[in-house]
Amino acid sequence: MSLFGLKFGKKKLKEEERQLQANNRDFNLQFEYANNTIKTSKYNFFTFLPLNLFEQFQRIANAYFLFLLILQLIPQISSLAWFTTVVPLVLVLAVSGVKDAIDDFNRHKSDKHVNNRPVQVLINGMLKDEKWMNVQVGDIIKLENNNFVTADLLLLSSSEPHSLTYIETAELDGETNLKVKQALTVTAELGEDLQKLTEFNGEVRCEAPNNKLDKFTGTLTLRGEKYALDNEKMLLRGCTIRNTEWCFGLVIYAGPDTKLMQNSGKTTFKRTSIDRLMNVLVLVIFAFLGLMCLILAIGNGIWEYNKGYYFQVYLPWAEGVDSASYSGFLMFWSYVIILNTVVPISLYVSVEIIRLGNSFYINWDSKMYYPLSDTPAQARTTTLNEELGQIKYIFSDKTGTLTQNIMCFNKCSINGKSYGDVHDMSGQRIEITENTEKVDFSYNQLADPKFAFYDHSLVEAVKLSDVPTHRFFRLLSLCHTVMPEEKKEGSLVYQAQSPDEGALVTAARNFGFVFRARTPETITVVEMGETKIYKLLAILDFNNVRKRMSVIVQSPEGDLTLYCKGADTILYELLHSSCDSLKEETTEHLNEFAGEGLRTLVVAYKNLDKDYFQDWSKRHHEASTALEGREDKLSELYEEIEKDLMLLGATAIEDKLQDGVPQTIETLAKANIKIWVLTGDKQETAMNIGYSCNLLNDDMDDVFIIEGSTSGDVLNELRNARKKMKPDSFLDSDEINIQFEKSSKNSKVVPDEQANGVYGLVITGHSLAYALEGNLELELVRTACLCKVVICCRVTPLQKAQVVELVKKYKKAVTLAIGDGANDVSMIKTAHIGVGISGQEGMQAVLSSDFSFAQFRYLQRLLLVHGRWSYIRMCKFLKYFFYKNFAFTLVHFWYGFFSGFSAQTVYDEWFITLYNLVYTSLPVLGMSLFDQDVDDRWSMLFPQLYVPGQQNLYFNKVVFVKCMLQGIYSSLILFFIPFGAMYNTMRSDGKAIADYQSFALMAQTCLLIVVSVQIGLDTSYWTVVNQFFIWGSLSVYFAITFTMYSDGMYLIFTASFPFIGTARNTLGQPNVWLAIFLSITLCVLPVVGFRFLKAQLRPTPSDKVLLKIKEAKKRPPPPSPKRRLRRTSTRRSGYAFSHQHGFGALIMSGRNMRPKSPFATTGTFSPNSDKYKHKGL
């Protein structure tokens, strides 16, 4: 999605303020605001050819070949026929062109899909169905339930009371809980009266388009009066309308100006590090080529001066050549043409093909296919494969990526008894698996069928009417801010602000305490089949300081009770002293729960005295209407009543991780990959997940928490952390500090440092904002990279991208970002590799990702198997490719010294044309598509095998130089063995042997057999296809050679095939074959010896692992170990109520209640949403 807004941005000055008037297109048109079309495609039908060719020729290699082609057309220089360059060049351009065209076609399709979504627009007093792309700034549009918001809208009115509108922002920020937006009262009056809406002519002035999701300022001028606008009244593109029958909105920002698009960042064309290295190498090769040509040109000058001048008797100088130096100059270019094959154009094509092939393997992998959602893995970008084998940093989103965003009521402790574990006859705890018998809730008709619980004793307790147990569940069914929804009798759906609350209420529902309906004053609960209506007297709502919430209710019998639930640390202080012994038991249980990574919560109650409550209630009323210090007064009152509570027990909720997350993280950690979690969640939740998925654990030496609220605080915290991890890192003598002094200012790369232990770092979004500022960046990178795990919480989408950018900037490492929501898009686009979790509702992340699959655990297979293979294959390919072309081309160089530096080629021109294209392309492709050093099972079992990729060991400049040297050595052999074998000798029938054509044939046959043997040596996994390619290529070589050298071809195309008869006459000679055999021996044996000795004398760590595997293979493979990670944490997490203030005030005010409801006598929330049905709540 690269060209957003570019067109507009260039045309006019940067917009400073936006001004628009509702229902007045003419007025709005003068500002040339972008309409709601989005364009991610690059070309159209007519611009494709010129633009695409222009882009392709921007590649150094393609431009170079064009240049070569031009050179070849100059007759004095042309040393090779034109077809040697044109054929490959056209082929390359065509292949890339077709690929680009297909990609762009798909982008067109997806743009078209989005742009053509229907929406109702108010035009001339009528609601008309329009396409999204035709929506203009200033239009009024109508959205219905479950619609995607079309553009950034100002909410005008809605079907709900007080013009509330519920939206889900998962696409934007990843939070799945509902948010409420409310329109201005003046606009809310418009209702759905089309007449009034058409007459509405409010004028909006607001800030220019920007990417701040949580901020909006503007004013609405209506009938001369000004109203302030803020984010609470905005519906942003990317959100989904929920629980709201309809709403009207005024388009403020459209298309590329919307906050979603502004946040999506620009796609930069991603290139792999090997791409970049290849570009450098190509330049190096050019330089090398230039040097060789220069040497040969000088040689030619000298030769022409010393010999050629006198040889003019038989060979006069070419026309226009009057001096040896001019001849040398021309020869320089002739040699450029001949030696150009060191940078073969087919390199790029082959690289693309290999990547494409390896991408297909990802699509085809049945082990990355998720049957539940029928989602296979998908390689959406096919040019980044080998980079998957080099990942060093993973940036992961939390919700939906690590976790399923499903909360489960897992365990509880009631009155000192712990429930939730399953025990066998002998009292041993058994693991809960899919086969464990679930508790049967059929006695309860209102039970949620998806709720699963395994401990039967709890049901027994409920059935036996155990008083504390009943009270416990009554509390859970009363003390919350959940909204019920009952579309059909008996099918209840809860709308919870936080999934935790939903889980608790659902648990109570299943055990027979069904929360059925609420009004501002009452709560209807069906207790064990008996409907009871409680009077709701007060909600003492949750906030971050209180960390608890209470309700005060009056039972039908008239008893006043306060029910309270909250974090244990807080609630324990408020308990009545009579609970001390129970407290101890409960604490034990709490520790147990926390140890399993569950989120815990303590529940307590208190019976209230009527008189006291009336007094309190009066004061409460006064306080809540106070004009000054309302908050303080209220919290004082709350504290007053929430004390001397009676402990009931504790609940434990599991924030369900995706399958296999802890194991995956453990494996990735073994592969030396660092994992950073970037989440929009609050700190407690994030850390809790950190513990439960084994990122953080109690074995760590320390977990630093950075939460400073000024730049200075953050700096101090970061420095203190670093001081602890590496005390000497502040000394001037520290290597890295010294290195910094030396290195230039703008390109600082922080080398890896070693900490003195295992540490974790948690940083909040607020502090992160400071830390990402200029001077703190470096501190952050150095501190964070010392830690094994970094968790950033409360971060915005943009900050996610900034963090990734930061690591990219200061670390020479490959980064991968993985996420599922629209809030991860920027991060996914920024990282070297972006992975989207597919199969969820939002597709934004997947659409902008490079790879996608359904489950986080597939990441290990993607990296350790596919990534590793792709990387190894690519490296092997490059090594071999450079080798074969050096060996091929440098023979010309040596021949130059024996042919008067006249740019005479050693081989037949056809051989030169076909060498890269036909004779040697398939075997190396076969290797790069099929090779495996160890199979997938072993590479998962030994994650250490991944490390060489991270360190870039298999292909780098040193390796390249080695290939080059090997190529030079081979070319020497390939020239001098045939030379020696032919020099001053004759055939066995006495005829001369050393003619040019025989020599050419012998040299090219030698070369081809040598490089074929070499590929055989490099191939470690010989499938049928490899065999076929290698033997096939050799046979094809001989077949083509004999055909081209045949009588018929000569008689038809005399000028093109002058080598007639050479193959027949030469290949029958014994010493030709002896020379070929000797060349093979001399080229290949040293390589065999060297490789073997290197593995023996200086084994790399992965050599050792391979050896281990080899030994292990002799024994039957071990069954893949079934590890169950026991979490040993004793840390307890508080309860994630919600990110914001609770809904309490809203409920009490009754503003969100509607008078009518189909089933319950009292109001329900809203009948429309079916969203949570999927989620099993």
Add this chain to the structure above:
Amino acid sequence: MKNKTSFPPQEGETHPSRCPDNSAFKQQKLPAWKPHLTLATVLSTFFLTGAFCLSVGVCLILSANSVREIQIDYSEKCSDCSKLRENTSNWNKECHCFVNFTLKEDILGDVFMYYGLKNFYQNHRRYVVSRSDAQLLGRNVNIQKSSCAPFTTYQNGTPMAPCGAIANSMFNDTIDLFYNINSSVIQVPLLKTGNSWWTDKNVKFHNPKSYNVSSAFAETARPPYWQKPVYLLDEEDEKNNGYVNDDFIIWMRVSAFATFRNLYRRVSRVRQFADGLPAGNYTFHISYNFPVSKFKGRKHVILSTVVWSGGSNPFLGIAYVVSGTVAALTGFVITAIHLKLRKKKTYFQK
């Protein structure tokens, strides 16, 4: 951007599962041979190759040594002629030169006579391309368009036949061999045909179709350096005249290097030469036409026998012996290193 994926999975029930095929190819589980460099394979490779190379090398050296070869540099011995030829104005003056040599032993078997040139860059790019294959096929072509430059036509437009630098520079010394026996001189019978490749003689070269050779080359002229036109190359043998003359064909097959030898004649094994050349005194009778001194070239005349591996060049034999020795030695070194390492390993293993 595939739209399929944007449908929620529930809708997918109607169309088939998107589960990838479980084929060995797609799952990268094709059966394969997985060779490894093990000690056994490496050592056997080295020792076997070493043994093979050594034996082949010895055979090659032995057979190369059995080749009898006499090589005489006559550009030096015929210095007078060579000086005469330096001046191009003497091109039509004949110059003869006699080179004597003695055979101490008989040369048995087929004896081949070569002329050798040194420092003659037949492999120069512009030289190599300077010919017209179509013309040599006997086709009527416009050689102005061929790559024969600068030897295409004379100023008056008469095309050269054959055209091009290669043809123009054809070696035109004539060498005869005389056997001096008992003060009588016998000319050794030499065969001048059958020296070129069959494909060249029968496919690549054809005279233009005409009732006789000389008329076939009407309206063409000899190349400037030639003393006689192409249809007079061999007046005795119609099948060896014109473009299909063996000496011409051999010359046109340009050499890969600046030093080369071309087959000139074969000794005809008749009469006293039925077993080869008997020991005794011989004389080369050379008609010296081809100037080489100008570009510091050298001319040789060579008499040689051949064996299965060709001529007397010992290069391959030596190279094989050396390679074989090195391979075998490396094999021993690897064995030694391995033994040492194994000791170390057992020492370190607890």
